[in-house]
Amino acid sequence: MPSRSIELPQGTLDLLILRTLALKPLHGWAVSERIQQISSDLLRVQQGTLYPALHRLVRRGWIKAWGTSENKRRAKSYELTKAGRRQLEIERDAWEKLTAVVSQILRTA
Amino acid sequence: MLVHDLLIRLRTLFRRYAAESELDDELRFHLERQVAKYVKSGMSESEAVRRDRLEFGGLDQVKDECREARGISFVETLVQDLRYTTRTLLHSPVFTSCGVLTLALGIGANTAIFSVVNSVLLNPLPYPNPQELLAGRPNDSRPNLEDIQRLTNSFASSGGVNITPMDFTGNGEPVRIHAAYVDAGLLATLGVQPMLGRSISADEDVKGGPRNVVVSYPFWRDFLGSDPRVLGKSIRLSGNTYTIIGVMPSGFALPKEPADIFVSLWVAYPDAASERDVHFMHTYWRLKPSVTPAQAQAEVAQVDRRLAEQFPDSEKGRGTLLVPLHEWLVGNIRPALLVLFGAVGLVLLIACANFAMLLMARSVARQRELMIRASLGARNSRLIRQRLTESTLLALFGGAAGLVVAKIGTTFLVALKPAALLRFTAIHMDLRVFLVVFAISLLTGLLFGLLPAWSAARGDIAEALRENARATGSGASRSLLRNFLVTAELALALILLVGAGLLSKGFLHLRSVNPGFNPTNVMTIYLQLPATRYPEIPLETNFRRQLLARVNALPGVEAAMISDLPLAGNYVGHRVVIDGRPTPAVGTEPEVQTLSVMGDYFCIMQIPIRAGHDFRVTDREGEPLVAIVNESFVRQYLPDQNPVGSRIDWARRDEANKWMTIIGVVGDVKHSGLNQPVDPAVYAPFSQNDEAWRRFMSLVIKTDGPVAGLVEDVKKQVWSLDNQIPISDVQSMDDLVVFSVAQQRFNMLLLGIFAVLALTLAGVGIYGMIAYRVNQRTHDIGVYIALGAQHRDVLRLIIKDGIKLTFLGVVLGLVGAVALTRLMVSLLFEVKPTDPATLIAVALLLAAAALLACYIPARRALSIQPITALRCE
Numbered sequence: 001m002p003s004r005s006i007e008l009p010q011g012t013l014d015l016l017i018l019r020t021l022a023l024k025p026l027h028g029w030a031v032s033e034r035i036q037q038i039s040s041d042l043l044r045v046q047q048g049t050l051y052p053a054l055h056r057l058v059r060r061g062w063i064k065a066w067g068t069s070e071n072k073r074r075a076k077s078y079e080l081t082k083a084g085r086r087q088l089e090i091e092r093d094a095w096e097k098l099t100a101v102v103s104q105i106l107r108t109a
Numbered sequence: 110m111l112v113h114d115l116l117i118r119l120r121t122l123f124r125r126y127a128a129e130s131e132l133d134d135e136l137r138f139h140l141e142r143q144v145a146k147y148v149k150s151g152m153s154e155s156e157a158v159r160r161d162r163l164e165f166g167g168l169d170q171v172k173d174e175c176r177e178a179r180g181i182s183f184v185e186t187l188v189q190d191l192r193y194t195t196r197t198l199l200h201s202p203v204f205t206s207c208g209v210l211t212l213a214l215g216i217g218a219n220t221a222i223f224s225v226v227n228s229v230l231l232n233p234l235p236y237p238n239p240q241e242l243l244a245g246r247p248n249d250s251r252p253n254l255e256d257i258q259r260l261t262n263s264f265a266s267s268g269g270v271n272i273t274p275m276d277f278t279g280n281g282e283p284v285r286i287h288a289a290y291v292d293a294g295l296l297a298t299l300g301v302q303p304m305l306g307r308s309i310s311a312d313e314d315v316k317g318g319p320r321n322v323v324v325s326y327p328f329w330r331d332f333l334g335s336d337p338r339v340l341g342k343s344i345r346l347s348g349n350t351y352t353i354i355g356v357m358p359s360g361f362a363l364p365k366e367p368a369d370i371f372v373s374l375w376v377a378y379p380d381a382a383s384e385r386d387v388h389f390m391h392t393y394w395r396l397k398p399s400v401t402p403a404q405a406q407a408e409v410a411q412v413d414r415r416l417a418e419q420f421p422d423s424e425k426g427r428g429t430l431l432v433p434l435h436e437w438l439v440g441n442i443r444p445a446l447l448v449l450f451g452a453v454g455l456v457l458l459i460a461c462a463n464f465a466m467l468l469m470a471r472s473v474a475r476q477r478e479l480m481i482r483a484s485l486g487a488r489n490s491r492l493i494r495q496r497l498t499e500s501t502l503l504a505l506f507g508g509a510a511g512l513v514v515a516k517i518g519t520t521f522l523v524a525l526k527p528a529a530l531l532r533f534t535a536i537h538m539d540l541r542v543f544l545v546v547f548a549i550s551l552l553t554g555l556l557f558g559l560l561p562a563w564s565a566a567r568g569d570i571a572e573a574l575r576e577n578a579r580a581t582g583s584g585a586s587r588s589l590l591r592n593f594l595v596t597a598e599l600a601l602a603l604i605l606l607v608g609a610g611l612l613s614k615g616f617l618h619l620r621s622v623n624p625g626f627n628p629t630n631v632m633t634i635y636l637q638l639p640a641t642r643y644p645e646i647p648l649e650t651n652f653r654r655q656l657l658a659r660v661n662a663l664p665g666v667e668a669a670m671i672s673d674l675p676l677a678g679n680y681v682g683h684r685v686v687i688d689g690r691p692t693p694a695v696g697t698e699p700e701v702q703t704l705s706v707m708g709d710y711f712c713i714m715q716i717p718i719r720a721g722h723d724f725r726v727t728d729r730e731g732e733p734l735v736a737i738v739n740e741s742f743v744r745q746y747l748p749d750q751n752p753v754g755s756r757i758d759w760a761r762r763d764e765a766n767k768w769m770t771i772i773g774v775v776g777d778v779k780h781s782g783l784n785q786p787v788d789p790a791v792y793a794p795f796s797q798n799d800e801a802w803r804r805f806m807s808l809v810i811k812t813d814g815p816v817a818g819l820v821e822d823v824k825k826q827v828w829s830l831d832n833q834i835p836i837s838d839v840q841s842m843d844d845l846v847v848f849s850v851a852q853q854r855f856n857m858l859l860l861g862i863f864a865v866l867a868l869t870l871a872g873v874g875i876y877g878m879i880a881y882r883v884n885q886r887t888h889d890i891g892v893y894i895a896l897g898a899q900h901r902d903v904l905r906l907i908i909k910d911g912i913k914l915t916f917l918g919v920v921l922g923l924v925g926a927v928a929l930t931r932l933m934v935s936l937l938f939e940v941k942p943t944d945p946a947t948l949i950a951v952a953l954l955l956a957a958a959a960l961l962a963c964y965i966p967a968r969r970a971l972s973i974q975p976i977t978a979l980r981c982e
Contacts, residue, residue, distance in 0.1 A: 028135060029142040047139060047164070048171050055178035067131070075138045076131065 013045065013053050015095060018080065018088040021063055025079035028054055054078060062087050132175055136168065190498040198502065201471075205503065207877060208467050211870060212507020212550050215460025217514020218866055219453050219546045222859065224515070224539040225522045226449055234435060235360065237300040238395075241265070243402060244364065244437040245392035246430045250423075251374055252385040253416060254292065254392055257429065260412045263405035265397045268295025269390030271374065271381075272366045274805070275347045276639050276835045277332065283835035285637060286328070288346065289368035290377055290390075296323070298395045299363070306340045306355035314373045316382070322346065323355035323371040330359075346370070348641025348833075364438060366391060386423035394431060406431050422695060444935045445856055448608065451929065452863040455601045459867050461550060462594040463874045464507075465557035468500050469591060470881040472558075493559065500558025501551065508547045515543055525855060591878060592914055598874045599918025600925055602867035603955050607926035608933060609864035610947040612857040615938040619850055625778035625787070626675060627715035628842035631811050633674055634823060635838035638804040642831070649804060650730060650796045652830060657708050659826040660810065666819070667811045669708030670795065674807045674842075675780045676849040681803075685791065687746060688756035688768055698760040699746060702780065702790040705798050705806075711737075711775055713811045714842075721753035721773030728772075729796040736769040740777050742789035757791065769793060782849055784938045809842070856936060868955065871918075872962040879911050880966035887973060895975035907970050911963035918959070919952050 020026065020034050031054070032045040057063045062084030065076045080088070140161055147157035198205045236242060249257075254269045268291060275288040289295075293314035302308070308323050322344065324333065333339050333353075343350050351372065362368070374390070375382045381389065396405055409429050416424045482492065643649050653670060660668040673679040684698035693699075710716075711723055719740060728735045736757060743752045756768040769791075777787040795806070812819060824836050840848075847854075883890070890903060898906075930942035940947070 027138070029139045033146075047136075048167070048174070051136065051139075051171055052174035052178040055175045059178065076135050 012095070013049060014057060015088070015091045016043075016045075017050075017053060017057060018062060018084055018091065021078055021080045022085070022088055025077045027075045027077050031078070057084070060087075132172060136171065187498070190495050191502065193495065194499045194502050198499065204467065204471055205506075207873060208464060208503045209507045209510050211460050211463045211467070211873065212504060213510035213514050214866055214870065215457055215464075216508055216511025216543070216546050216550055217518055218862070219457050220511065220515035220539070220543045221518025221522055222449060222453055222863075223542040223546070224519050227539050227542055234364070234438075235362070239434065241396045241398070242299070242434040243394040243396065243405070243431040244434050245394060246432055246437070247427075248388045249390055249392050249429065250385050250387050251292065251382045251390060253388075253424070254390060256416060257409060257412050258294070260415070261405070261408045263397060263400040263408050265395045266294050266298045267392065267394040268292050268298040269374075269392040270295050270363060270366055270368070271389045271391070272368060273378065274637050275370070275377075276637065276833065277344065277346055277369075278348075278833045278835075279345045283833050284332075285635075285835035285837040286346075286369040287367045288377065289363065289366060289371045290374035290381075291371050292374060292390075295393065296357075296371065298393050300395070301358065301361050303355035304358035305337070306353070308355050309371065309373050314375050316375050316379045318373055318376045320349055320351045320376055321354045321373070322351040323357060324353060325357050325369050325371075326359040326361065328369045329356045346372070347639040364393065364434060385420055388423075388427075392429075393434070402431055402433065444933065445852075448856075448933045448936060449859060451932070452605055452608065452860055455605055456863055456867050456870070457546065457549065459598045459601050459870045459874075461553040462598050463870050463877075464504075464550065464553055466591055466594050466874055466877060468503075468554070468557045470877060472496065496558050497555060500554035504547075504551045504554035507550065511547065511550075512543060522859075525858065592910075595871075595875050595878050595914050596918045596921065598871040599915060599955065599959060600922035602864070602871035603919060603922025603951065604926045604929055605860070605864040605867040606951040606955055607922075607930055607948060609857070609860040610951045611930060611933065611937055611940050611942060611944060612853075612860050614944065614947055615936070615940040616850070616853050616857045618939045619783050619853055622779065622783040624675065624783060624846060625716060625776050626842075628846050630814060631713065631809055631842035632819060633677075633838070633840050633842055633845065634808045634810070634820070634836060635674075635677075636806055636808065636827065636834060636836065638831075638834065640802075640804060642833075643804060644801070646798060646801050647730070649801070653707050653795055653806065655830055656808075656827060659829070660808065660823055661708075663819075663822055663826070665812055665816060667709065667713055669710040669713050669809050670706060670806045671710050671809060672705040672795070672803055672806055673780075674809070674845065675778050676782065676845045677807070677838075677840075679805075680781065682788075683791075684760035685746075685757050686760050686766070688758070688766075695760075699789070701742060702788045703759075704790060704792045705795040705803055706792050707795040707806075710792075710809065713809055714778075716778060717776040719774045719776060721771070723773060724794055728794050732797075734767060734769040734797050735772045735794065737773040737775055737792040738771055739775055739787065739790045739792075741787045742791065743774055745789050767799075769797075783846075784853075807838075853936075853938070868958055871955075872958050875911060875914065875959050876962035876965060879907065879963045880969075882910070883907060883966045883970045890970050890973050891975040891977070894973060900971050903971055904967055907967040908960070908963045911959065911967075915956055915959040915963075919956055922955070923948060923952060 016035055017031060020031050026034065028047075028051060032047065032050050035043055035045050054063070054065075058065055058078070060083075062081060063078045064081050065078050067076055143161045143164075144154070144157045147160060148154055152160065234242065248271075249269065251269065254267070258264070258267055271290045272287050273290055274285050277284045277286045291309070293309050293311040296303075296308045303323055304326070306323070309321055313319055313321055324339075329335060329339065333342075333344075336342075339353050339356065342353050344353065345351075357371075381387045394405070396402065409431060413424075413428045417427065638649055638652060643652065657668055657670060660666060673681060681703050682700050683703045684700050686692060686698055706724065709723070711718060721737070724735065724737065738747075738752060738757075747755055752771050752774050755771050757771065758766045758768050775792070778790070779785065779787060780790070781788070795803075808823065810819065810823065820839050827834055827836060890906070893903060893906070926948065927943055934942055
């Protein structure tokens with residue numbers, strides 16, 4: 001299984017988190033599960049990078065967190081803010097442009 | 110955005126505990142969900158937990174990064190580190206107190222001595238634009254000063270001053286004060302205006318001008334009751350009435366001269382003011398802004414040449430040398446200053462080395478702990494920050510303690526009141542100096558806190574967790590550095606000890622110098638007769654004779670008089686001619702010290718009579734002139750003739766010779782200082798004196814032991830003759846001797862304090878090193894003892910390194926001392942800077958101290974029980 005997973009390029013984790021949260025608020029574990037699920041287990045988000053990334057996004061004001069309670073345990077749900085939605089669009093555009101350019105070069109060069 | 114960011118930072122900072130527990134909950138929730146998922150997929154519970162942990166990585170590390178991502182980490186970690194550090198510092202009191210003590214002594218002592226030296230030598234002069242001020246050397250006369258002022262263009266202004274005692278009467282007991290005889294230019298040259306009123310103007314500074322006086326602030330405060338309406342009031346000075354026209358501000362002082370009041374020389378002492386050959390004024394010059402000292406010097410030299418041509422009698426061979434004022438003030442203390450600065454630097458080096466060594470030993474001792482924490486996910490930067498927090502905190506504590514030591518030290522040094530410092534009444538602990546010294550030790554703390562932290566953080570975790578984290582590979586280079594530091598400390602301490610030893614030896618030599626008289630039980634009192642009431646010599650002689658008769662009539666008292674007491678700082682010299690010799694050219698006659706006496710002075714002072722006899726009662730006015738010379742006089746001028754019966758006279762230009770017959774030769778007396786050569790001297794009776802201005806005298810009073818009320822009784826006798834004569838400078842001859850070596854004593858004490866400080870610090874250093882090694886090798890020593898090693902073997906094992914380093918330190922120190930102590934030659938009295946006895950004694954002392962410092966921890970090693978040593982792993 002480890003051989004199947006892909007290293008995430010620098011900076012893409014933020015984009016994935018924003019995209020994941022765009023559908024509905026989730027807590028940290030669910031975010032990682034969802035990314036893993038959608039990528040058919042190809043992408044595995046290390047918790048060691050996930051949580052710092054979540055906290056960083058909170059600080060930038062792109063997502064916000066509130067306490068929820070699940071199984072009598074306080075968990076934290078994250079939700080996209082307006083600024084986060086804008087940021088998601090910006091980053092998505094940038095990403096698409098980048099990948100398009102990169103694949104074009106790979107095809108033609 | 111920015112505000113939002115700040116709000117989050119602040120909120121999380123205030124809700125730190127809540128935020129922490131939230132983070133805990135969040136991560137734990139994650140772990141639980143993951144485990145639950147694995148279990149659901151068919152894993153056993155324990156397998157799931159293991160897998161989960163493995164995947165998640167270091168929990169602490171994640172938390173750390175989350176905190177950092179949240180962006181409050183700087184303040185938060187600082188608070189955390191501070192709490193952690195305070196706790197660990199309190200848990201190791203020996204380490205902490207050693208560190209704080211080292212820094213306190215290093216910072217404190219250095220600040221104290223630096224403050225004193227700084228106030229005395231480095232502070233800018235208390236005059237505006239001090240760089241423009243020059244002092245003229247040697248002293249000059251009023252007419253010369255006037256000519257130079259008139260004929261030069263380089264100076265914005267200039268002035269001269271002569272300090273002469275005056276009597277201030279009218280407020281209870283008469284008081285002798287220091288009067289500054291000035292010209293109108295002096296105060297303006299120094300650039301200080303009176304606080305009240307005005308200074309003496311040029312048109313008042315003439316012969317027969319109004320008797321006006323400007324008083325100093327202390328005089329105004331002490332004798333005039335700080336009266337704000339004092340201007341225009343009159344005071345009595347030496348029998349004349351002066352009108353107060355100004356009060357100088359507090360803190361004002363002449364560059365070198367003590368002065369209570371300022372009067373015009375032309376008004377107060379016209380006879381001297383008009384004489385071109387009375388070279389008695391200190392002169393000060395203020396350059397015009399665009400003129401360099403060299404240009405001014407050239408111009409003055411031109412005038413000097415003209416004066417020499419015009420007045421060869423008094424001016425030939427004279428020339429004015431202009432010296433920057435600051436240089437003139439501190440020039441003669443400069444060697445002492447250099448040596449003290451050197452000492453300060455050395456002690457600071459030693460203290461820093463000690464501090465560095467402490468930090469290194471500590472970091473090695475804690476390396477294992479650090480590595481474990483690193484393996485638990487603490488990041489390098491974090492560990493380094495923690496070490497830095499510790500060394501910085503320690504430096505701060507040390508600095509605070511140093512502040513206290515500095516404060517006490519400064520007070521102590523000022524209380525010692527060395528002669529050279531007497532003038533400087535306002536010596537404070539200098540905050541700037543403190544900050545500089547403190548910054549240096551802080552930097553040391555940072556640097557040496559960083560070095561080991563860096564290598565500890567880099568260290569191999571696996572290695573640390575291996576069975577024992579003790580003597581590991583990286584230890585070798587560090588122990589080399591430590592050895593170097595210990596050796597350097599010992600060497601530096603030795604240099605200081607040698608310096609102190611040499612000064613002490615010189616001082617002992619100085620104290621054992623025979624002054625040529627016996628000061629025991631001799632009391633001295635200085636008197637000066639005012640010219641107004643004693644204008645002529647017979648009146649003076651009459652007063653002296655009556656006073657001596659009355660004092661000698663007191664029970665158990667013998668008294669005599671002399672014009673200038675030995676070691677009291679006054680000196681009158683005259684040129685002499687010797688009967689039967691060709692008359693030397695004018696201005697080249699030998700110059701000798703001249704003293705006047707009355708009564709059995711030589712007998713009271715126990716100055717031996719080497720040939721001939723003492724003065725007799727019949728040697729008085731109207732009788733043949735007689736003189737007694739000292740042995741130096743005979744050696745220098747009458748080496749091959751019988752001095753007794755030879756005739757001498759003062760070299761005079763305008764009178765026929767009045768020969769004095771030498772009737773006796775007395776032993777040499779140290780007059781200018783115990784370390785100064787004795788000048789040829791001529792003693793003559795006061796009653797045969799022909800200089801009316803010799804109105805001053807000191808009574809020397811010998812008793813069998815301390816006599817209560819003696820001084821009061823003598824004062825009564827003086828005032829029964831004349832109740833307006835001030836009595837001051839009541840001193841025992843013993844005190845005069847002690848006072849004359851005060852500067853040397855101060856030098857010795859200071860360097861001694863430094864040397865003891867250095868010795869202590871170096872001792873602590875080597876002690877710390879050996880103690881640390883014993884700690885580190887408890888296990889090995891236990892095994893060694895278990896294998897049957899004798900006490901001797903264990904001692905040798907422990908002390909071997911100490912001895913090696915001590916030896917090396919001593920050798921290097923001796924080399925350094927020989928190189929450096931040459932700089933203090935001028936401070937040493939009859940001791941060579943390479944005095945072998947001092948070098949050997951000091952080397953032995955240092956070696957003994959170092960070995961003692963090694964022995965204490967080594968003895969602890971002896972008491973190690975093999976079982977405990979092995980078990981403690």
